[in-house]
Amino acid sequence: MAGLSLNACGITFWATVFLVASTGATPVDSSSSTSRCKVYPGDAAWPSDDAWAKLNKATDNRLLIKPEPQASVCYNGPLYxxxxxxxxxxxxxxxYxxxxxxxxxxxxxxxxxxCLPPDVFNSHNCTRGGFPMYVINATEPKHVQLGVDFARETGVRLIIKNTGHDFLGKSGGKDSLSIWTHHFKSIDYIEKFEDEKLGYSGxxxxxxxxxxxxxxxxxxxxKxxxxxGGEGETVGIFGGYIQGGGHSPLSxxxxxxxxxxxxxxxxTADGKFVVANSTSNPDLFxxxxGGGGSTFGVATAVTVKAHPDMPTTASRFGFTSEKIGNETFWAGVRTYVDYFIPNADAGTYAYFLLLPNITTGIFSFKMSPFFAPNKTLEQTTTLLQPWFTRLNDLGITFDPNITHFDSYYDAWKSSFPLEVVEKINATTGSRMFPRANFETEAKRDELLNNLRKSSENNRVQVHFNIKAxxxxxxxxxxxxxxxxxxxFAQQAVRWPVNATSAEILKIRQDFQTGxxxxxxxxxxxxxxxxxxADRLEPNFGQAFFGTNYPRLLELKTKWDPEDVFFVTTGVGSERWKVESVDGLPNENGKLCRVTT
Known part of the structure; x- marks a missing residue:
């Protein structure tokens, strides 16, 4: 399939001649310094209704026009x-x-x-905000190609959405054209896939x-x-998750x-439909x-390794400081830190939370779960017992609830909580703590003190003891x-629900500097x-991509020279900025070029 392209059938020609002609405007060169912002309603270059109608017809009538936010039913108007x-x-x-x-x-x-339900957050009215204006409900690669060509030739902002899972809002964009990939649902099993260059046969x-x-x-x-894949059950595994790296209970x-x-x-950004693998377009591959979704192209299908199913053991439990006091509580957490390296080296994945309650002064530890793929009940118990013994010696009582499952799927389905979404007054920052942070007692003490300080500052923490x-x-x-x-550690900052934009920004900035x-x-x-992560993460190129960032920037220029694709904190995104209406880091504003 390498090199397969519907461009040969005239899609780009159709876009440039028919779509642009119907707008009465000159095709926009989105890489030109004279076009500071993407094209928006009210601009002379905004495509005409006829142009959008032609796009709808070409995409088999799969263009959704101004889809309404779900919470529209909560506000006065025809949808109430x-x-x-x-x-x-x-x-x-x-x-769900x-x-x-x-x-x-x-x-x-x-x-x-x-636009949220008023009993969740009263926005007083319902406006589109950071939502797109048009959506292509894509089910075939040609639908994606048409959307990419349309956006490239008209200068309209393009976004890619699958399930909407993303802490940073990368699947949104005010008054944009969205390509919705959620309905690419095929699953094909390949008994033996061979790639000699990758060294895989299976x-x-x-x-x-x-x-x-x-x-x-x-x-x-x-099979x-x-x-x-991820622990969250509704995450789209083959979209932004896998393109961004993706940590897993099997990592x-x-x-x-x-x-x-x-x-x-x-x-790709030029509208071609190609295969990227070890021998075809290997640099794109x-x-x-790991270089991030919606950045180098729009994936429509992904082929991945399949591993043998395996028995799995999981443990879920918790304890609080209510009866034992804070010092004993943190001593218990500290004993756990001693086992991070051996547990990860044993192939396990621990998902645990540190929950503060500043009102009562009580701290909680919640293991949800300790997940041991390919381990028996006895092996898992043996692995956990040294830590459990130390907890018991501290007088910390808990029920480890160690349960064995015959398959990975059954263990996963029974052990992980459903994702909690739509948080209205919080954002999350994250950090990867390497092996060096756990190799000495002094470094483990330092790590515990950092976690404790964040809890005392009222930061909800979600942690993953994991290696990749x-x-x-x-x-x-x-x-x-x-x-x-x-x-892999996360902590969340919260602000009062009724805080002003200036107050929220100050709290978020202080969180980053503190x-x-x-x-x-x-x-x-x-x-x-x-x-x-947090959209305000400083030096995001280093933080999210490390030493790979210079090469990724070069490949972004090669594969998307006109910046057809943009996501906040993505490769090359430092050239652009969403000029939000309230000054906060969100998608409710025009995407414009950064000027010096």
């Missing part, structure tokens, strides 16, 4: 429906409420907070980019296999999600395995900070995970 609003409000925090919607983003803070799955974790895990289970055994990729089907093995010395764009990682800077200072040269 009190019963639907009440139902929506009840389920607003569940990812949002992933099958053409425009909804699971981060309202990144969207601009312009089973694989080729899946459309709209396939989600709960779908691919079930399909793999049915007696397991696939590396300590097999590496990141991007390490599993054998091939991409992708539409390198970049898309480097399978066969994979040569890809995965952030090199993943390789020595032992603890708690997040402490974490950075204690892990020099490490990094952050681009999909679970």
């Amino acid at each position: 429906d009190a019963a639907k609003c009440a139902e929506l409000t009840t389920d607003w925090g569940r990812s 409420t949002h992933f099958d919607d053409p425009i909804e983003m699971m981060s309202p803070v990144a969207q601009g907070m312009t 089973p694989a799955f080729k899946a459309g980019v709209g396939v989600q974790a709960f779908e691919i895990y079930k399909a793999a289970h049915d 007696g296999r397991a696939v590396v 300590s055994l097999y590496g990141t999600g991007a390490d599993q990729v054998l091939s991409f089907d992708v539409v 390198w970049a898309m395995r 093995v480097d399978p066969s010395n994979a040569d890809n764009a995965v952030n090199p900070a993943w390789r020595p990682n032992i603890l 708690d997040m800077q402490r974490w950075r200072d204690s892990s020099p040269g490490a990094g952050s995970y681009l999909a679970e």
